[in-house]
Amino acid sequence: MSSVPAADLSTEAANVFERPTVWRMLARHWAVRIGGVAMLLLALIALAAPLLGTVDPTLFDPGSRDLLPGGAGEITTLEGESVKHTFLMGSDSFGRDIYSRVIYGTRVSLVVGIACALLSVFVGVLAGLSAGYLRWLDMPLMRVMDGIMAIPGILIAIALVALWKASLVTVVIAIAIPEIPRVTRLVRSLVLSIREEPYVEAAVSLGTSTFKIMFGHILPNTVAPLIVQGTYICASAILTEAILSFLGVGLPTDMPTWGNIMAEGRVQFQQFPHNVFFPGIFLAVTVLAVNILGDGLRDTLDPKMAKRA
Amino acid sequence: MFAFLVKRTLATVPVLLIVAVLVFLLLRLTPGDPAAIIAGDAASPENVAKIRENLGLSKPLVTQFGIWFGNLLAGDLGESYFFKMKVATLIGQRIEPTLALSFCTILIAVLVAVPLGVLAAWRQGGWLDRALMSFSVLGFSIPVFVLGYLLIWLVSLKLGLLPVQGYQRIGDGFGPFIRHLILPSVTLSVVYIALIARVTRASVQDVLSEDYIRTARAKGLPEARVLISHALVNAAVPILTVIGIGIALLIGGVVVTESVYGIPGLGRLTVDAVLARDFPTIQGVILFFSFVYVLINLLVDLSYLLFDPRIRY
Numbered sequence: 001m002s003s004v005p006a007a008d009l010s011t012e013a014a015n016v017f018e019r020p021t022v023w024r025m026l027a028r029h030w031a032v033r034i035g036g037v038a039m040l041l042l043a044l045i046a047l048a049a050p051l052l053g054t055v056d057p058t059l060f061d062p063g064s065r066d067l068l069p070g071g072a073g074e075i076t077t078l079e080g081e082s083v084k085h086t087f088l089m090g091s092d093s094f095g096r097d098i099y100s101r102v103i104y105g106t107r108v109s110l111v112v113g114i115a116c117a118l119l120s121v122f123v124g125v126l127a128g129l130s131a132g133y134l135r136w137l138d139m140p141l142m143r144v145m146d147g148i149m150a151i152p153g154i155l156i157a158i159a160l161v162a163l164w165k166a167s168l169v170t171v172v173i174a175i176a177i178p179e180i181p182r183v184t185r186l187v188r189s190l191v192l193s194i195r196e197e198p199y200v201e202a203a204v205s206l207g208t209s210t211f212k213i214m215f216g217h218i219l220p221n222t223v224a225p226l227i228v229q230g231t232y233i234c235a236s237a238i239l240t241e242a243i244l245s246f247l248g249v250g251l252p253t254d255m256p257t258w259g260n261i262m263a264e265g266r267v268q269f270q271q272f273p274h275n276v277f278f279p280g281i282f283l284a285v286t287v288l289a290v291n292i293l294g295d296g297l298r299d300t301l302d303p304k305m306a307k308r309a
Numbered sequence: 310m311f312a313f314l315v316k317r318t319l320a321t322v323p324v325l326l327i328v329a330v331l332v333f334l335l336l337r338l339t340p341g342d343p344a345a346i347i348a349g350d351a352a353s354p355e356n357v358a359k360i361r362e363n364l365g366l367s368k369p370l371v372t373q374f375g376i377w378f379g380n381l382l383a384g385d386l387g388e389s390y391f392f393k394m395k396v397a398t399l400i401g402q403r404i405e406p407t408l409a410l411s412f413c414t415i416l417i418a419v420l421v422a423v424p425l426g427v428l429a430a431w432r433q434g435g436w437l438d439r440a441l442m443s444f445s446v447l448g449f450s451i452p453v454f455v456l457g458y459l460l461i462w463l464v465s466l467k468l469g470l471l472p473v474q475g476y477q478r479i480g481d482g483f484g485p486f487i488r489h490l491i492l493p494s495v496t497l498s499v500v501y502i503a504l505i506a507r508v509t510r511a512s513v514q515d516v517l518s519e520d521y522i523r524t525a526r527a528k529g530l531p532e533a534r535v536l537i538s539h540a541l542v543n544a545a546v547p548i549l550t551v552i553g554i555g556i557a558l559l560i561g562g563v564v565v566t567e568s569v570y571g572i573p574g575l576g577r578l579t580v581d582a583v584l585a586r587d588f589p590t591i592q593g594v595i596l597f598f599s600f601v602y603v604l605i606n607l608l609v610d611l612s613y614l615l616f617d618p619r620i621r622y
Binding site: 143146150151155156159262283 | 449
């Protein structure tokens, strides 16, 4: 007589009642898949930039100026040697390889996007927790945040970069500052609702320190909406950095960033539109991927917010 | 109602005051001599000394702010040493193109986005709804300047339909004025359309599930009337709100669009001022844009009274 082994039964039963884990829910959502895969690809491009047939993006050769995509020419290395090189996306008016600059530009965009998201979320969380949990700080802090929000973000970024010497660090800080109030407001509103939860009241009545309540009990419950918000900040920071560079007020012009390539290319746009379009396509696709990822994360991690939008 | 008007209007005072403090501090908390920064790179020592005198830099920070803020209230935004004129005059000279561009953009955005949003909500899950939602993600992602160059390339260079760049004053004839304005306005309106259409859709969707919509349909009203005078009017408050909030997006877009299309407006002035490190102008433009942004949002809030008689506070 054959009988079903007990072990099988139990796994089957477990499968029926098992709640899908967050990871599995994420992996199942189409937007998370598309956005995530695109982001991984871009990260891979950024990391493997030297291996993708590129040359040093700052190298130039006066003999290879204004080549059309696919054009063959030479490029002078730092040692002064002339090397044959095919310019897949053409060259700019200095004779630099646009393909190499676009590929290396991925690094700058991703670093700026991620750094801005981390910085603004970090500062926003500290400010939001303080405003939401320390009553005396709430009013003054939120008034300042209102003030920052009343100034269009890009103007704050432009003004700060103009005041400071433009570098990767200053640009990241300048773009992150106008994003901070939104994170602060989000965290504050979450804290205000979470602090009324029974488990927080229980912790308070047990004499838990304010510090521990804020970071041990309240903070973990704000993680999901913050990941979503951080993703959107990343997308908008990548856009803002490109805008600043494009306007000529961003990162130093010899740095290979998509905005810088376009700023250089716009002068000759009528003859060589590809100098603007190649970096433009990379920029649009990257921002789109981050936004799609954000929408997917919002749908899975933060269903309440998904309903609102 | 009067109480609401007064209360809401007074609420803008602290916000504007804080904006003024922030813009003031921008220059003072930066390492370096504010007078030297304001005077610009090519300033003579006498000039710097004169500016230092005018700003009262030897006095305490609060007194300095008092002097600066007093001038501000009198309409004096300071003097641009780069453009060699009063910042307020400079803004006055550059305002027309920006106003024209913004007005056209808002007009296009509202005329396109609101009907699309209503139709998408009406046939929820239909092809238009899905197309609109995809378009709105795309609209948020495509950078204004990439779109601008794409349109210049396609419409002006390939098809030769519209002028490539530049601006014609309205005084020089309406035809050329509009022809120069179409592409920049369309470029700038895309993000705005995405934003407004999304909120219109969500807001109308909410209203469509209300009982009074069923009643309106049951008494045999034509569907168009149900959608417009019952659904849309009651869904107006969130739509107006997002149009107001979107002004910040619009201002950011103006700066970029004016550079792409070579329009000599306030956005272009901002960039020129930053490139010349002309800080009085930068401060003036930021104050001006923020003031407009806060004012428009005040007007938006006050307009709730027209659409939602329940709001009385």
